[in-house]
Amino acid sequence: QVQLVESGGGLVKPGGSLRLSCAASGFTFTDHYMSWIRQSPGERPEWLSYISAYSNYIDYADSVKGRFSISRDNARTSIFLQMDNLRAEDTAVYYCVRGGSNWEFWGPGTLVTVSS
C-alpha cells in the first residue's frame, strides 16, 4: 500500500531554515510527480511545489518562490523541501503528496512552527 511519511518539522525562529523529508513506499516512485502542500489552522490547503519524476519540471507557489526548494532522490524514494528565511506565516502542517495535479495519497503531515 502507498505510504508517505514526512519528517523534519519543528520549532524554528523567524529567518531560520528547516529541511523536510518524505519517505515514499508502496508504489513505483519514478512513475509519479510529487508535491508539497501545507495547511495552516482553520485555513484551506495551499499547494507549494511539485517536482517531476526525474526532476525536469519544478514549480513553486509565489508565496514560497525563492525561499523554498524542492528536490528528490529516486534511489532513496524520497523527496525534500528546503525552507529558508522562514516567516511566521509559514507556520502550518506540511504534507507530502503523490502527484502534481490532484492528490489521492497524502502523508500524515509534519508541523512547522515559526516563532521567536
Next chain:
Amino acid sequence: EVVLTQSPGTLSLSPGERASVSCRASQTIANNYLAWYQQRPGQAPRLLIRNTSNRATGIPDRFSGSGSGTDFTLTISRLEPEDFAIYYCQQYSSSPRTFGQGTKVEI
C-alpha cells in the same frame, strides 16, 4: 491565478438529507480539471472526485460531481454521519494549483 469561491460557507443538514456544494472559478477550468476533497478534524484531506465527476478509489456512489466551465457542484445524495466534514474544491488546469475556501457540512 484561478480563484475558486465555494458556497455556502456552512451547510446545516440532517443525516439522510441531500447536500449540494457549489464551486465557482474566476476563469474557465480547462479539461474539467477540478477535484473535490473531504477533510475531517485532525486528518489530511481525502480525494473524493477528480476530473469533475470521476470518483476516486473506494469513494461511495452517494458522492457525485458535475459542472463545466466555471461552475461545478459536489452532491452528496444522502448524508451519512461520517459525511459531516469540510469540503474543498481544487483546480489543476493551471499553475498554481488552488483550493476553494471550504464548505463545512454540519449537523
